[in-house]
Amino acid sequence: MAKPLDYESLNENVKKTAYAVRGELYLRASELQKEGKKIIFTNVGNPHALGQKPLTFPRQVVALCQAPFLLDDPNVGLLFPADAIARAKHYLQLTSGGLGAYSDSRGIPGVRKEVAEFIERRDGYPTDPELIFLTDGASKGVMQMLNAIIRNENDGILVPVPQYPLYSAAITLYGGSLVPYYLEEEANWSLDFNNIRQSIASARSKGITVRAMVIINPGNPTGQCLSEANIRELLRFCFLENLVLLADEVYQQNIYQDERPFISARKILFDMGPPLSKEVQLVSFHTVSKGYWGECGQRGGYFEMTNLSPKTVDEIYKVASISLSPNVPGQIFMGLMVNPPKPGDISYFKFEQESKAIMESLRKRAHIMTDGFNSCRNVVCNFTEGAMYSFPQIRLPARAIEVAKSAGKAPDVFYCLKLLEATGISTVPGSGFGQKEGVFHLRTTILPAEEDMPAIMESFKKFNDAFMEEYEDYRGYSRM
């Protein structure tokens, strides 16, 4: 008898979904690692996995919240500074029974208030904690919003290409249509409004109702920081085309140049005043996984809704309540991130030191990596202005492309597998993120330890230049 759940009888949307970040390359790298090969995992923005240390203060606070009986112990001061102790008490008081109780399905009200205060400080405009929902990581929030918006395959979502493949995966899972808009690599991955207008027109001519537009700023995998002008034009565009803007701003702390600091879409929206500030619907996402915190494993995130009707907010609340509540430790990490130690606090100096060291090192590594790639044959790489990734363009020779195709592999997958086998560097091929036809990239992170970077770039250069030599036609025969 046929099994009750076999491949054929699976939900089609599940089968169509792809998520390359933990796809073929990662699985192959894991296999090789099991066989004893040293692998450098640069496939996912996972700082602590590459040696970045957690910030001390938040870990102290959460440890105390996990074990509140420590607070009663006379020796607690030997292990924990007074401000960590005070902060743990503060958060425990905000919960309805400590870390082990389900909170409000939108998150602990006191923490949401801290998030609202952070947003107000950052942007200069007040916001309502009732419109801020904490989630188990930003990804869950993105999925909740897309699930709420997408009714059927005629609902389209504008997504940048290249994009972080959570968006394509979620759109496929929920049965919607991805409407791509191409970022301009030659113009530093900036928005090309002509292209966006063409995409939307093309989708509409196929009967697709374009509902929302995703923007990732700073960009993933592309690393660009959008200019204020770009964001303004984007908001006007959403207003005119009647789109809700989904602003993925999870890398807002990761900025490695000074020309274009991070400005939130919400701030610019409010700067633009009515009617846009009252009409444009916006959902902004943030997380504790990135920045200089890098606390991926905690699964802490939030989304903030602007100009969504109370009834819509209620429906989203209803869906959130089915999962009861986001994890409480992750919520406390979020509270700590938006409300870190201040000058004068006992832990401030150490916290600042730790944070600065990470940020300065990330900035350095962004440069080391970009320069390293640019020194390689047939490789061109835009500077990583923000986020955690480098997305070099690999100009594959025609013969390499042929060999890849006859091996049944996309050319960049072929290249990345060879890179992995030769050097142990595990990347994600550009096809996992989307790219222009015939243009190939790979995504790597800038996260390997600073002291390991030069050797990694050297290893890459050695492999790449040898690969190019092997596959470039005019050298062909004599080498054989």
Next chain:
Amino acid sequence: MRRFVAEKAKRAVSSYLLSSLRSHPSPSLSSSPLKFYSTAAAMASKLNPPVTVDSLNPKVLKCEYAVRGEIVTHAQRLQEELQTQPGSHPFDEILYCNIGNPQSLAQQPITFFREVLALTDHPALLDKSESAALFSSDSIERAWQILDVIPGRATGAYSHSQGVKGLRDAIAAGIAARDGFPSNPDDIFLTDGASPAVHMMMQLLIRTENDGIFCPIPQYPLYSASIALHGGTLVPYYLNEGTGWGLEISELTKQLEEARSKGITVRALVVINPGNPTGQVLAEENQQQIVEFCKKEGLVLLADEVYQENIYVDNKSFNSFKKIARSMGYGEDDLAVVSFQSVSKGYYGECGKRGGYMEITGFSADVREQIYKVASVNLCSNISGQILASLVMNPPKVGDESYESYMAEKDGILQSLARRAKALEDAFNSMEGVTCNKAEGAMYLFPRIHLPQKAIDAAKAVNKAPDAFYAQRLLEATGIVVVPGSGFGQVPGTWHFRCTILPQEDKIPGIISRFKAFHESFMSEFRD
């Protein structure tokens, strides 16, 4: 059509106005003269915003979850009123008996678990000699063991998408020790609580509204909500209240035939054991019949076993469905079983941690690949919850330093739960027109109220289900929050409510007396 054209025209006007503004650039729109713009604005504000309730995913609109539904919102309002206007209600506090959230009602966490979690959350503590004075030696040892299986000891890193391998090894060992049959760590998917795992399975199983999932009635409304969210059809099978919420194969057969005759392909059978809201623990024989039924009819068995550690009667014990299947001689080729477990219930009650797993058996490799792929989109579940799941499945053993205090805490909680279950059961059974089956397990009582016709009419007059009407009156008179039976499903024409057994033991007598007083006055008002 006219509206479409009108909208297009409005947008065209706005676009023209904006582009003319663009040709006179100004640093910020708000500072430029906006005479023309305000006309466009007036028109634009009449455009339908892209996201309104009318344009939301209809599956989102359709789904419901009564556990945190209307009665709870009402209770929260009353709670605020108690704070701003003390004395405004005939009670001092709201008692939330609507949700299985033990630690929100002062249940204490298990010390050993929290010690280990504090150490793994802040591993720097393990390098300090002072820690030996604050933490038990076995919690320190366990923390080291756990950190040793986490690559780089980095508890802040995303793990493998199924969860840290070493933790899955520990959980598999715990399952094997519990069942006496081996468990494969690669069958385990650690998730943020059991609920996301349930959603994952529904997503895989449901292709269209012609795919049906068998659910017990009454059921925990995660199932009905998840099926609605994924666009499938809930196929009910009624538990028999008269026989202690027994599950009858004849009922399953009848409902299956009916569903199939309507063109529904029934894909899976959900069994909640111990039951929620009904609290029954299935007899082994019953479980065997269910296994046979699933095998015969080609159904995936979805076994919600989150209350496996909540058993209050001596004549019943927990048997996992996998164990039952294996002891019947059925292996991976015979039937597919998915078991769900959570850190939220039992005696540990760690709801806020969002820890849990599903163990999947009997699926082909290509199906397992798809399950992995869906799990990978969310990267991984929270690490602290993963660690806790491994602790729950591998608690302190005889001889460990913490064993005795751990057992004292565990027994204390479970025995108290058993006492509270009995006290409330007896109280409900003593009320006029109320019958209540025993809570053999889980955390709830689900009494049946035989409502007088006058009450039913009064409910209809205010457009409420009779049990919701009763629950609201109860709340307004006593501050006690229960969930109306209609939130879980019940035989039509019968009325119930679900009340947890979780308020602290010293509050139970007060709850019982207030409940009884309310009930008497309600019956006086509405008695036929």
